[in-house]
Each structure stands twice: as structure tokens, then as C-alpha cells.
Amino acid sequence: MADAALFEFLHMEMVAELWAHHSDPGPGGQKMSLSVLEGMGFRVGQALGERLPQETLAFREELDVLKFLCKDLWVAVFQKQMDSLRTNHQGTYVLQDNSFPLLIRMASGPQYLEEAPKFLAFTCGLLRGTLSTLGIKSLVTASVASLPTCKFQVVIQKT
Amino acid sequence: MAVCVAVIAKENYPLYIRSAPTENELKFHYMVHTSLDVVDEKISAMGKALVDQRELYLGLLYPTEDYKVYGYVTNSKVKFVMVVDSSNTALRDNEIRSMFRKLHNSYTDVMCNPFYNPGDRIQSRAFDSTVTSMMIQVC
Numbered sequence: 001m002a003d004a005a006l007f008e009f010l011h012m013e014m015v016a017e018l019w020a021h022h023s024d025p026g027p028g029g030q031k032m033s034l035s036v037l038e039g040m041g042f043r044v045g046q047a048l049g050e051r052l053p054q055e056t057l058a059f060r061e062e063l064d065v066l067k068f069l070c071k072d073l074w075v076a077v078f079q080k081q082m083d084s085l086r087t088n089h090q091g092t093y094v095l096q097d098n099s100f101p102l103l104i105r106m107a108s109g110p111q112y113l114e115e116a117p118k119f120l121a122f123t124c125g126l127l128r129g130t131l132s133t134l135g136i137k138s139l140v141t142a143s144v145a146s147l148p149t150c151k152f153q154v155v156i157q158k159t
Numbered sequence: 160m161a162v163c164v165a166v167i168a169k170e171n172y173p174l175y176i177r178s179a180p181t182e183n184e185l186k187f188h189y190m191v192h193t194s195l196d197v198v199d200e201k202i203s204a205m206g207k208a209l210v211d212q213r214e215l216y217l218g219l220l221y222p223t224e225d226y227k228v229y230g231y232v233t234n235s236k237v238k239f240v241m242v243v244d245s246s247n248t249a250l251r252d253n254e255i256r257s258m259f260r261k262l263h264n265s266y267t268d269v270m271c272n273p274f275y276n277p278g279d280r281i282q283s284r285a286f287d288s289t290v291t292s293m294m295i296q297v298c
Contacts, residue, residue, distance in 0.1 A: 046277050050270040053234040054263060058215060133235045133270075133277070135169060 004079050004101065011102060014040070015118050034117065038125035045129020052076055053134070062156065065134050066093050073130055078102075091156040095127075096149070103148040116144040120152075127152060160250075161241045161258065161293050162226065163187040166266060166281065169236035171195060175281040177290055178242075191240050194220045194228045198238050201230070215263075216256055231259040237266065258293050265289040 018033040052072055059065050070082035074097075084096040102119050106112050120142035128140045137157040144150045163178035178187040197220040217230035222245065231239040239262050243250060265286050269275055272283065 043273070047271040050233070050235055051267045054267060056234070058232070058234055135236050 007077070008102060008105070011119070011122060014122070019118065034121045037118070037121035038128075041122040041125020041127075042129035042132070043125075045126040045131075046133045047129075048073065048076070048126070049130035049133030052130075059134065062136065063087070065131065065136060066095075066154070068134075069127060069130060070095060073126075077126070091158060093154040093156075095152040095154065097152075098149045100148050100150045103144070103150060107147045110146050112147060113144060116147060116150070117142065120144070120150060124152065127154060161243050163191065163242040164262070164290050164293065165191045165240045166262075167191070167195060167238040167240065168278065169238075174237070174279075175286070175290075177287075177294070179294060187242060190223075190226070190228060190242055194230060194240050195238070197221055197228075198230045198232065198240070202232060216259060218252075229255050229259075231263070233263060233266070239263070239266075261289060261293070 014037065018036060053059075053068065056068070056072075059068065066085060066087075070085050074080060074082045078101045080099075080101070082095050083098045085093060086096075087093045100120075102123065103116060106115075106119075124140040124142050128138055131138045131140075131154070139155045139157060140152060141155075142150055142152050163176070165173055165177075166175040168174050173191070176188065176191065178184050198217060201217050201220075215231055215233060217232060220228045220230045220240075222228070225245055226242050227245055229241045229243065231241075233239075239259055241255070241258065241262075243255075266281075269281055269283050269286050270277065275281075275283065
């Protein structure tokens with residue numbers, strides 16, 4: 001239980017720190033901070049993508065990798081599974097979490113909607129990093145309609 | 160004990176390759192290179208066979224008169240190739256598996272090192288010492 005709190009506080013501080021030293025409050029500076037967060041999440045995801053599937057057998061197809069993300073990765077980082085995974089079978093997946101741990105302490109409803117993307121950037125990077133170690137190039141974006149429910153959209157880049 | 164250990168990235172370039180210093184290194188480099196073809200064959204064969212379990216350990220890739228080559232692939236498509244002396248008949252499959260497991264653990268530690276950029280050559284001394292412990296007593 002305590003370890004979950006440690007990560008949540010660290011994450012909050014990361015976001016607060018990046019926004020405290022905002023020399024450029026316009027949209028350019030915002031994007032920089034969001035990409036810094038996403039980059040951090042990416043590196044962490046790369047390492048997790050190596051360590052977590054260590055004992056599991058090789059993945060047979062893309063859907064197995066996504067299921068691994070929703071179950072094992074989410075449980076390891078947030079102590080719960082993803083609530084729903086949907087796909088259009090053409091390379092786009094939507095992962096929905098109805099009570100995202102990094103947002104649940106903030107509000108439950110439409111309050112703080114504009115601030116929510118800051119708290120999702122790291123997790124988007126995390127998903128992208130894990131996918132990249134497992135051999136899948138992707139683009140991950142997040143959207144929030146009402147806290148604490150959020151959706152992560154994963155689009156696989158076909159090279 | 161292993162005579163040569165190599166870690167190959169998923170784009171098929173070597174991240175780490177080390178052979179026992181007494182032998183001709185180039186010969187081992189070629190062996191590892193040719194064994195990559197066998198590894199690819201095994202991976203694609205596993206994909207087509209509708210087996211539920213896909214193992215990470217690939218087993219004996221090919222034997223030559225002096226040496227045997229073993230392979231292992233991780234979930235991130237990083238391949239480990241190990242060349243052992245054929246005269247060392249005491250080495251059983253289980254021992255090779257445990258050597259690969261140790262290698263995999265060390266490799267995971269290297270990945271988690273914040274000073275390591277994925278895709279670079281491995282320069283970690285901890286990894287070096289794990290490999291050394293597997294390569295002793297060759298001469």
C-alpha cells in the first residue's frame with residue numbers, strides 16, 4: 001500500500017516542479033513540459049518492458065502484448081487492472097480506466113479538466129516505452145471526459 | 160563453461176560480445192553471426208506452429224566438431240548466443256538454461272540503469288563480471 005503512495009507523491013512533485021519553473025507560460029512552454037514528462041515515462045516504460053515479462057513466455061501477437069499492458073503492467077504500477085480494452089482490429093486500441101489512481105484524489109466530475117493532461121503525460125510515455133521494448137512502435141494519447149475516468153488511445157505505427 | 164557469449168539487439172547488431180582470450184576471436188564472431196540465421200528460423204517456426212506455449216530458451220542451435228552453439232531470445236527480441244566447448248560433456252541442458260537465466264537477469268539490470276541508453280554497447284562492469292563467472296576455466 002505504501003509503495004503506491006510513494007509513486008503518486010513523486011509523480012505529483014514531478015508535475016509541480018515542471019510547471020513551477022515555467023518561463024514561457026504560452027502553449028509552447030506547456031508542450032515542452034508535457035514532452036519532458038512523456039520522455040521520462042518512455043524511458044521508464046522501456047526498462048519495465050524488459051523486467052516485467054521476464055518470466056512469461058513469448059507473446060504470440062499484438063493483442064497479447066496489449067493484454068499484458070492492461071493486466072500485468074497496470075497491476076505492477078497502479079495495483080489494479082485496466083477496466084476495459086477495445087480495438088478496431090486495425091491497429092487502434094482504446095484502454096479505459098474508470099478510476100485512474102493518479103487522478104482519483106483530485107476530483108470526481110468535470111472539475112480540473114484542463115489540468116488533467118499534465119497528469120497523464122507520464123503514463124502515456126510509460127505505455128509507449130513498454131510497447132517499444134516489446135517491438136511495437138506506437139503513438140499514445142490520453143483523453144479525459146470526466147475525472148477520474150480516462151482513456152488511453154494507442155495507435156500502432158505500421159512501418 | 161562458455162567459450163563465447165554474445166548479446167544481439169533486435170536489429171541484429173551486437174550489443175556485447177566476448178570470447179575467451181586464448182582463441183581466435185574472429186572465428187567466434189563469425190559463428191555468432193551465422194547462428195543468427197538459425198535463431199530467426201526457430202523464431203518464425205515457433206510463430207507458425209500453433210503451440211500455446213512459446214519458450215524463450217531455443218536450445219542447441221547447431222553443433223560443430225569443436226563447439227556447440229545455444230540460443231535464447233527474450234520478449235524484447237534481444238538474443239543471447241552462447242558457444243560452449245564440445246569436449247565439456249558434463250554440461251547439461253539445465254545448466255545452460257540457468258546460465259541463460261542469469262544472463263537475462265543481468266541484461267535486465269543493465270536496461271534499468273538510468274545511465275544506459277537502450278541500443279548502446281553494454282559497458283557495465285556488473286554485466287562483465289556475470290559473464291566472466293560463466294567463462295572461467297577454459298584453458
